[in-house]
Amino acid sequence: MKLHRITALLYRHLCLYKRSFPRLLEIIYWPFVDLVIWGFITLYLQQFKEALPNFVLFFLGALILWDVLFRAQQGITISFLEEIWSRNLMNLFASPLTPGEFLAATMALSVGKVLTVSCVTVLAAFAFYSFNVFVIGLSLIPFVLNLIVAGWCVGVLTTGLIMRYGQEVEVLAWGLVFLFQPISCVFYPMSVLPGWLQAIAQMNPAAHVFEGMRAVITTGVFPTSELVWAVGLNAMYLAALVFWFHLMFAACKEKGLLVRVGE
Amino acid sequence: MSEPIVQVRNLTKRFGSFTAVDGVSFEIRKGEILGLLGPNGAGKTTTIQMLLGLITPTDGDITMFGLPFDRHREEILGRVNFSSTYVSMPQALTVEENLWVVARLYGLDRIASRIDDVVKRFEMEEFRAKVTRKLSSGQMTRLSLAKAFLTEPQVLFLDEPTASLDPDIADKTRSLIKEIRRTAGLTVLYTSHNMREMEEMSDRIIFLQRGRIVAEGTAEVIKARYGETDLEEVFLKLARDPSPGASRP
Numbered sequence: 054m055k056l057h058r059i060t061a062l063l064y065r066h067l068c069l070y071k072r073s074f075p076r077l078l079e080i081i082y083w084p085f086v087d088l089v090i091w092g093f094i095t096l097y098l099q100q101f102k103e104a105l106p107n108f109v110l111f112f113l114g115a116l117i118l119w120d121v122l123f124r125a126q127q128g129i130t131i132s133f134l135e136e137i138w139s140r141n142l143m144n145l146f147a148s149p150l151t152p153g154e155f156l157a158a159t160m161a162l163s164v165g166k167v168l169t170v171s172c173v174t175v176l177a178a179f180a181f182y183s184f185n186v187f188v189i190g191l192s193l194i195p196f197v198l199n200l201i202v203a204g205w206c207v208g209v210l211t212t213g214l215i216m217r218y219g220q221e222v223e224v225l226a227w228g229l230v231f232l233f234q235p236i237s238c239v240f241y242p243m244s245v246l247p248g249w250l251q252a253i254a255q256m257n258p259a260a261h262v263f264e265g266m267r268a269v270i271t272t273g274v275f276p277t278s279e280l281v282w283a284v285g286l287n288a289m290y291l292a293a294l295v296f297w298f299h300l301m302f303a304a305c306k307e308k309g310l311l312v313r314v315g316e
Numbered sequence: 317m318s319e320p321i322v323q324v325r326n327l328t329k330r331f332g333s334f335t336a337v338d339g340v341s342f343e344i345r346k347g348e349i350l351g352l353l354g355p356n357g358a359g360k361t362t363t364i365q366m367l368l369g370l371i372t373p374t375d376g377d378i379t380m381f382g383l384p385f386d387r388h389r390e391e392i393l394g395r396v397n398f399s400s401t402y403v404s405m406p407q408a409l410t411v412e413e414n415l416w417v418v419a420r421l422y423g424l425d426r427i428a429s430r431i432d433d434v435v436k437r438f439e440m441e442e443f444r445a446k447v448t449r450k451l452s453s454g455q456m457t458r459l460s461l462a463k464a465f466l467t468e469p470q471v472l473f474l475d476e477p478t479a480s481l482d483p484d485i486a487d488k489t490r491s492l493i494k495e496i497r498r499t500a501g502l503t504v505l506y507t508s509h510n511m512r513e514m515e516e517m518s519d520r521i522i523f524l525q526r527g528r529i530v531a532e533g534t535a536e537v538i539k540a541r542y543g544e545t546d547l548e549e550v551f552l553k554l555a556r557d558p559s560p561g562a563s564r565p
Contacts, residue, residue, distance in 0.1 A: 061420030065406060068413045072447070140404040144463070147368040147398055148421045149390040306372045309331060312365055 054157060058150050062158035063165075066132060084120050084170045085177055091116045092182050110270045112240060113184045115263060117174045119239045121197055122259055123230055124170045125204025126211065128163020129156070130226040133212045137220065137314055146311060152302045156295065159212075160205055167201055192269050195280055196262045202287040203259045207233060209294040213301040219314050238263050258286040318346040321471055321503045322367070327376035329362055329527075336362045338527035339376070344471075347501040349493070351508070351518030351535075355555040359527040360507045361400075364473045367505070368398055380471060394422060399464035400475035401457055407449035411440060411459055414448060415466055422467045434462045437492060439485070453480040461489060465496070471503045478513065490517060511547040521547075523554055530554055 070076050095112040136142050145155065178184040187193065207230045214222055214229075236250060237259035243251055254260040265279035305311045320343040329337040337359040344350045352360045365371045367378060369389050378385040380392045405414045412431060419427040435444050438458045443451060451459065457480045464472060474493075478486035490513065496502045508514050514521060515535045523531035523538065531538050531554060535547055542550045 055423065057420050057423045061417050064420060065409065065413075065417040068409045068417075069406065072408055135406075139406040139408070141406050143368075143370060143400075143403050144405060144418070145421070147370055147393065148418075149393045150421055151390065303372070306370065309329075309362070309365075309371045312370050 054151070054154055055149075058148075058154045059158040059161065062132075062145075062150075062155065063161060066135070066162050069135065080124075080166060080169050081173050084124075084174045087120065088113070088116060088174050088177050089181065092178065092184075096182065109182065109184055110188070111267065113178050113182065114186055114189060114266060114270070115239045117171065117178065117186050118196065118200055118263070118266065119234070119237070120170055120174055121167050122200040122204040122207075122237070124166045125163045125201045126208040126230045127204075127226070128166040129159040129205060129208025130211045130215070132159040132162055133215065134223065134226055137215075142314060143312055152299055153295070156209065156298065159208070163205065163208065164201065167197075167204075171197075189266065189269055192265070192275050196266055196283075199258060199262050199280070199283040199287055202291055203257075203262070203283075204230075206258075206287065206290045206294050209291070209298050213294070213298045216305055216314060217301050217310065219310070233257060233259065236260060242267060255282075256286065258283040258290065261286070318348075318501075320344065321346050321381060322505070323377075323379040324363075324367070325377045325379075327363065327366060327378065328374045329359075329366060329371060330374045335527050337366070337373075340524070340527070340529055341376075342522055342529070342532070344503050344505060346503055347497055348519050349497060349504040349506055349517050351506050351514045351521040352524065353507070353514060353521055353551065354524035355551075357526075358524040360524055361475060362527075363524070364398065364400075364475055364505065364507070367473060368396070369393060395469060396471045396473070397464040397467050397469035398473040398475070399457075399460045399477050401460070401477065401479040402475065403460065404456070405448055405459060405463065408447065410447055411435075411444045411451070411462075414459065415462065418463050418466055424467060430466055430468075434466045437465070438462045439488075454482060454485065457481055458485065465492075468500070469502070470500075471505075473505045475507050476509065477506075478508065478510070486513075493517070511551060515547050523550075525554055525557070530557075 091112060095109055099108050136145060175186055178186060211225050211229045214225055236254040236257050238246070238254055243254050243260055243264055246254055261279040261283040265276040265283070268274065268276040268279065322344040324343070325341050327337055327340045328335070340363060342350070352363065354360050362371060366373050369385065381395065383392055385392055409417070415431045415434065416427060419430060424430060435441055438461060440458055440462060443455055448456070448459065457477070461477060478489055481489060493502070493504060497504065506517055518535065520533060521535055521538055522529055531541065533541070538550055539545060539547060542553055544550045544553065
C-alpha cells in the first residue's frame with residue numbers, strides 16, 4: 054500500500070469539493086435540516102420528560118451519531134460514484150493504484166466528511182437547543198469510532214454492488230444504509246423490537262453502539278460488553294467485506310464491467 | 317535487434333459465447349511502434365484494456381519488461397501509460413489539478429517542473445488553469461496525451477490519440493511520439509482509423525478482424541501481399557471479407 058496513491062485520491066476529491074458548492078451543501082445542508090426538524094420534535098416531546106428523562110440526550114445524541122454512520126458510508130460510496138460520473142475509473146485502475154488503496158483513500162475521505170458534518174451538527178445543536186453532545190463524556194470516542202467503521206462496512210458493500218451491477222443500482226448509495234436503520238435501534242431500545250428482529254439486531258454493530266450510548270446516559274456506567282460486541286462485529290464485517298470487494302473487483306475485470314460502468 | 321518489451325501469447329477474451337479476442341500473439345520490441353488496425357469491434361480496444369489490466373484475459377499470457385503481468389501488475393503499470401480519445405478525466409478539476417493527481421498516483425518527483433514541461437509540449441499554457449469540463453474536445457485530447465507523457469512511460473498505449481486534434485497539433489503529437497521514441501526508446505502500441513497516420517507512425521502493423529490477427533508486417537509488406545498500393549484499400553478488403561477469421565492471401 055503506497056501513501057502517495059492514497060493522498061493522490063484525497064487531493065483529487067478535495068479539489069472537487071473546493072470548487073463545488075452543491076457538494077459542500079450536501080455535507081452541510083442535510084445534516085443541518087435533519088437536526089433542526091428533529092430538534093423541534095424533541096423540544097415538543099420534552100413536555101413529557103417526567104415519563105422519559107434525558108429525552109434530549111437520547112434523540113439529539115442519536116441523531117448526531119446516526120449521521121456519523123451515514124456520512125462514513127457516503128464518504129466511500131459517493132467517492133466511487135464521482136469516479137463513475139467523471140468516467141475516471143479507467144485512468145485510476147490502469148495506474149498502479151490497487152483496489153485496497155482506493156478503499157483506504159475513500160475511508161480517509163469519509164473521516165474528513167464525518168468530522169465536517171459532526172462540527173456542523175454539534176454546533177447547530179448547541180446554538181439552537183443548548184445541547185452539548187459531549188456531556189455523554191469520553192465514552193463518545195469509542196462509540197463514534199465504531200460508527201465510522203460500521204459506516205465503512207455499509208459503504209464497501211454498496212460500492213461493491215454498484216461496481217458489479219452498474220448505475221442501475223446507484224440509488225443504493227443513498228438508500229441501502231436506511232435498511233440497517235430499524236435494526237440499528239437509533240431512536241429506541243433494542244427491547245422494543247420483536248424477538249426475531251432482536252436476534253438480527255444483535256448482529257449489527259451499530260445497534261450495540263446505540264444501546265451502549267443509552268446505557269451511558271441512563272446509568273452513567275460504561276457498557277464494556279456492548280463495545281466489545283461492536284468492535285468484534287465491525288472487525289469481522291470489515292475484513293469480510295474488504296475481501297468480498299476484492300472478489301467483486303476481480304469479477305468485474307473478468308466480465309469487462311470495470312471499463313463499462315458509467316456508460 | 318532490441319529485446320521484446322511487450323510479449324503477448326495466445327491472448328483470448330470471451331464474454332459468454334462471444335469471443336472478442338481470439339488467440340492473439342505478438343511482440344513489441346524496445347523503441348518499436350506497433351500499429352493495431354481493424355474495423356470497429358475487431359478487438360483492438362479489448363486487447364489494450366487487457367494490456368492495461370482493466371480486463372482479465374480468459375486465456376493467454378501477457379509479459380512486459382520480462383515480468384508476467386498477473387504477478388507484477390503494480391510494477392508494470394508504473395512504467396506504462398495510455399491515452400484514449402474515449403476516456404475522460406475528472407471534469408470539475410482544472411487541467412493542472414488533474415495532472416497533479418496523475419503525478420501523485422505514479423509517485424513522481426519534481427512534479428511542478430514536469431507539469432510545466434508537458435504543458436509546454438502540448439501547448440496547453442492558455443488553458444492549464446481552466447476547469448476540464450470547459451475544454452474543447454481537442455483540448456481534452458491534449459490533456460489525455462499530456463497525462464500519458466507526464467509519467468515518462470517506457471510503454472505507451474495510444475487508442476486513436478489524434479482523433480479529435482486539428483492537423484497542426486496532430487502533426488506535433490506524432491512528431492513528439494517519434495522524438496521520444498528516438499531519444500528514450502519509447503515503445504508504443506498505436507491504434508488509429510487514419511491510414512496515412514498509421515503508415516507514417518508504425519514500424520509494423522497488425523490487422524485484427526473478429527478478434528483474430530489476419531495480417532501482420534510492415535505497411536509495405538501488407539500492401540504488397542494484398543496487391544494494393546494504399547493501406548486504406550487493404551483495410552476495406554479485409555474489413556469487408558465475410559469469412560470468419562478473414563483471409564490471408
